[in-house]
Amino acid sequence: MKKIFSVFLFTSLLFFSFCVQKETTGRFSFFPEKPAPGEQITVQYNPVGTSLEKAEEIHLVAYSFTSGPPEAKDYILKKKGKTWTASFSTDEKSRGIIIKFTHEKEVENNQKNGYLIPLYSKGGNPVPGGLAGLAEAYSSWGRYFMEMDSDMELALSHFEEEFKLHPDLKREYLVPYLIVIASIKREEGKEIILKELDELAGMGNLSEEELSMMIDWYTRLNLTEEVQKYSTAIREQYPRGTFIQEERFREFYGTKDVDKKIALLEKYKSDFPESDFISAMYMYVCFAYRDRGEYIRIKDYLEKNPEEFNWSLYNNIAWSMAEKDIELELAEEFAAKGVELAREERKNPTMVKPSYITEREWEEQAVLGLVMVLDTHGFTLLKLNKPRDALPALEEAARLSKGQNLEINERYAETLLKSGYFEKAVSEIGKFIKEGHSTARMEDLYKQAYVQHTGDEKEASEQFLKLKKIAQEKIVAELRETMLDSPAPDFTLDDLAGNSISLVNLRGKIVVIDFWATWCGPCRESFPGMKKAVEHYENDESVRFFFINSSEQVDDWKKNASDFMTQNNYPFHVLLDTENKATTAFKVESIPTKFIIDKKGKIRFKNVGFVGNTDRLAEELSLMIEMLR
Secondary structure, three states, X not given: OHHHHHHHHOOOHHHHHHHHHHHOOOOEEEEOOOOOOOOEEEEEEOOOOOOOOOOOOOEEEEEEEOOOOOEEEEEEOEEXXXXXXXXXXXXXXXXXEEEEEEEOOEEEOOOOOOEEEEOEOOOOOEOOOHHHHHHHHHHHHHHHHHOOOOOHHHHHHHHHHHHHHOHHHOOOOHHHHHHHHHHHOOOOHHHHHHHHHHHHHHHOOOOHHHHHHHHHHHXXXXXXXXXXXXXXXXXXXXXXXXXXXXXXXXXXXXXXXXXXXXXXXXXXXXXXOOOOOHHHHHHHHHHHHHHOOOHHHHHHHHHHOHHHOXXXXXXXXXXXXXXXXXXXXXXXXXXXXXXXXXXXXXXXXXXXXXXXXXXXXHHHHHHHHHHHHHHHHHHHHHHOOOHHHHHHHHHHHHHHOOOOOHHHHHHHHHHHHHXXXXXXXXXXXXXXXXXXXXXXXXXXXXXXXXXXXXXOHHHHHHHHXXXXXXXXXXXXXXXXXXXXXXXXXXXXXXXXXXXXXXXHHHOOOEEEEEEEOOOXXXXXXXXXXXXXXXXXXXXXXXXXEEEEEOOOOOXXXXXXXXXXXXXXXXXXXXXXXXXXXXXXXXXXOOXXXXXXXXXXXXXXXXXXXXXXXXXXHHHHHHHHHHHOO
């Protein structure tokens, strides 16, 4: 798809529709051939050969874009033979559509490029803004909402082509355009950005958003005089605008004294009664009490301002208290109130759904909120040694999360055992193990429950091994579907001892590469699991692990990384990517990102982020490595 786009940019806009359809012939098509904004579009989709081939139900999620966040809508496709069909209409202001297909958590998005539907005017010409909107998708929101690959080079090409054809649109898309410039034109980028800012300033009549943007970019460029100039202008022209509100909010946030914080909040409410920051300010007052350990004052504050708080605040405070074993009776009271509010929010939503989330996704988020606070309620009751009281909450949390949350599964399993329901514990924990949704501790809980139920320790171990084998076969089958086959880009980086390490010299070995940074929370959270994996293969010369330290904002990379490893006692072989060359070559968009490379130098697996379970991480890495033997 991307190669075709490159060709398209040097031919003509009228070739756009052909390129899109030619790439996906036999799988994806739409009519009319040149749909206009507001017109009904019918999509046909054949999932044969994709991850959705065996899906019993498929959803089409259409992202209709102009500039800024897209509008997402969800449609259920109807099946006839091997073809699935759905029809929908776009907004008349839309400049283009990108589609993904989903089934439960599975996403099929044309190999991370999205399925594109360009829109045309009544005269058959591409709608102005179509290319710029697509560029914005490739540079920002496509990655988050569509699971598309970011492509800054392609985005820049689209922006430049759009601005040649429709120069008047540059002002509308200036922010995402400058972000792209800053990310890929490191040498001449500053000069280009300054030129664009000067041109915008020359147009006059700048909006508050544009003045704020000028301040932001001049701040990035360390041009203090210009920052001061536009800060003065925005204060004079918009004395009650968003910029001033944000400034006052930062003052509030930085105030440590709770009474002063409350006084600032009351003054803020008087000055900006409609501000979106007010609810967050109430929350931070509670956090200030929490940090001082004044939980009774939190209760009083909540009772005095009942309309200002939702389930999330109650959940946050209750979990913090339960984790620290502080005033557990009050923590349970907070958690119970959180459950009540989460149920009410599902029934009668008060929060406004963002445009880029579908109604189905919004409902799923509401369910997730209820799951979180049910788990917290169960957790607090367990801490109070009331397992039978905790059981309904944890059982509902496990059911609503469909057994996908390993921590909830473990707490539910523990509660069944502590409640004395050994037969049910064997059944429920057995399902989790069989589905690959268990932790190492749950394996022990299963054996304990089995022995308590039957009295046969040998049979317990045998049954566990059978279930574990089924789980591993299932995980291997899922991993096989995600296998890649692309050459790993070579790199040469220094390690903490000053040794030069080149990937090309590691042919014949299975190589695991983990891109990380000391400031990255998920990276740090994943490291206990990575430590398990490293120690498991420490005597195996055919497997090598490298932890590429990237994207740091420190003066001394080597000392920063070395100190982190020493303080945490991690036995990792760290490489320093001080110029982000390897990070760029591997197209790493977020960290942690892991690549598993086979003996021939091919990337076979890519793992982004951390799901939160160290046992599962170590087990999956081990299975990936063994699959490449």
